Amino acid sequence: MDLFDKAAEQDSAKQAPLAERVRPATLEDILGQDHLLADGRLLRQAIQRDQVLSLILWGPPGSGKTTLARVVAKHTKSEFVPFSAVLGGVKEVREIVAAAEARWKERRVRTVLFVDEIHRFNKAQQDAFLPHLEKGTIALIGATTENPSFELTAALLSRCRVLTLRPIADEDLEKLLRRALERDPQLRELHPNVTPEALVALAEGAFGDARRALTALEAAALSVGPGGDVTIERAAEALAKPVLRHDKGGDSHYDLASALIKSLRGSDPDAALYYCVRLLEAGEDPRFVLRRLVIFASEDIGNADPRALSLAVNALHAFQLVGMPEGHLAISQTVCYLACAQKSNTALTAYAAARADVEAHGPLRVPLHIRNAPTGLMKSLGHGEGYQYPHDFEGHHVAEEYLPEELRGRHYYEPSQSGLEREIGQRLAGWRAVPKPPKK
Numbered sequence: 001m002d003l004f005d006k007a008a009e010q011d012s013a014k015q016a017p018l019a020e021r022v023r024p025a026t027l028e029d030i031l032g033q034d035h036l037l038a039d040g041r042l043l044r045q046a047i048q049r050d051q052v053l054s055l056i057l058w059g060p061p062g063s064g065k066t067t068l069a070r071v072v073a074k075h076t077k078s079e080f081v082p083f084s085a086v087l088g089g090v091k092e093v094r095e096i097v098a099a100a101e102a103r104w105k106e107r108r109v110r111t112v113l114f115v116d117e118i119h120r121f122n123k124a125q126q127d128a129f130l131p132h133l134e135k136g137t138i139a140l141i142g143a144t145t146e147n148p149s150f151e152l153t154a155a156l157l158s159r160c161r162v163l164t165l166r167p168i169a170d171e172d173l174e175k176l177l178r179r180a181l182e183r184d185p186q187l188r189e190l191h192p193n194v195t196p197e198a199l200v201a202l203a204e205g206a207f208g209d210a211r212r213a214l215t216a217l218e219a220a221a222l223s224v225g226p227g228g229d230v231t232i233e234r235a236a237e238a239l240a241k242p243v244l245r246h247d248k249g250g251d252s253h254y255d256l257a258s259a260l261i262k263s264l265r266g267s268d269p270d271a272a273l274y275y276c277v278r279l280l281e282a283g284e285d286p287r288f289v290l291r292r293l294v295i296f297a298s299e300d301i302g303n304a305d306p307r308a309l310s311l312a313v314n315a316l317h318a319f320q321l322v323g324m325p326e327g328h329l330a331i332s333q334t335v336c337y338l339a340c341a342q343k344s345n346t347a348l349t350a351y352a353a354a355r356a357d358v359e360a361h362g363p364l365r366v367p368l369h370i371r372n373a374p375t376g377l378m379k380s381l382g383h384g385e386g387y388q389y390p391h392d393f394e395g396h397h398v399a400e401e402y403l404p405e406e407l408r409g410r411h412y413y414e415p416s417q418s419g420l421e422r423e424i425g426q427r428l429a430g431w432r433a434v435p436k437p438p439k440k
Helices: 003-015 041-048 066-074 090-107 123-127 130-135 154-158 170-183 185-190 196-205 210-224 231-238 252-266 267-282 286-305 309-324 328-340 346-360 378-382 420-433
Strands: 055-058 077-085 109-118 139-144 161-164
Touching: 041 077, 055 066, 066 077, 066 109, 066 139, 077 090, 077 130, 090 109, 090 123, 123 154, 154 185, 170 185, 170 210, 185 210, 196 210, 196 231, 210 231, 252 267, 252 286, 252 328, 267 286, 267 328, 286 309, 286 328, 286 420, 309 328
Parallel strands: 055 139, 055 161, 077 109, 109 139
Antiparallel strands: none
16 A cells, blocks of 8 residues: 555545444444343354354444444454445345455455345345355345344344344443543544533433434534533534434334334323324324224224224224325324223134134034025025024024034123123123024
């Protein structure tokens, strides 16, 4: 490397953002992931033994996935080859593998292929890694913010160890910010006076994201100039409005949707509204939320309050009519009603009980007296013979057996004591108490 190359490299380093300039280079410098890197942990032991593992690093933005991959490569004296699943494809993977083979043959240097956003690869692209992992040509370290069990193929997962990175705790973020103020030459040159309250605000406002915390610190320091005061107000300005973490196809999506439904089921309108707003403000399609509310109205309320299903369906229609932003009013109204409604899951349990018998007994014969008899032949075979029309009887009910003979006496629907279903249960109990005709 000549003087011009060195100068260009130095200029490039100066232009890099603070998060890149202070990126940890050793295991000891990595904060917030002690569950993976503390003494005695599997990953730390593998690194210390100079073992290169294929890994899937699953964690939120700014939790250190790229940093950890770089440190693994450095400690195992491997060539670190970064690769983006957004920008590259199978052709580029083949070129990287060919270079890895040559590197091993010529210099006995292993290759760590780091694939950022590996969940962006489709099944065929993910399968392209398999033969090279089998041969040991490369060690694959994939980074993803999405649940690997949803986004990655079983074949790829079986060849990699999945490690979960956690959001970095506020106290660790404070340490990281102090370290940046002490070690980064550009920050030392600016020498900002960061108040303790501002440091806490920067750490707490980053929501576990180290990159966000460092970016906000640098922005605040640059805004006040050399020797300026970074106050809590300046820190808040630098953080700006946080971007809500949510990917409509990813793990956050399922977590928030699950939290919404469980809050509704738990009759907590405040929590249900919170998670509903989280979904909508993060860009979720309101129709997805409304469809979940329609399902919930049957699954968790049912006949305890049949109005719930009507309200949920009407809310869906109302949204389709008025759209957003006014459409959120129908959603809010429905969420509050469903959370406070009487609950019953008998629609779910009754179906499950009936399905169990269907699966256990197969296609049992329908009793002759309730079979369809549109033709003379069918009538001659006994179809419909002896059928009693309930409307011909007092109360529009007649004691009759409608289940197949093998299932006589089965009760699938057991009304709860909640809301309207208490009345339904009393009526049904009276009907069930009337003796049925004997078996023929």
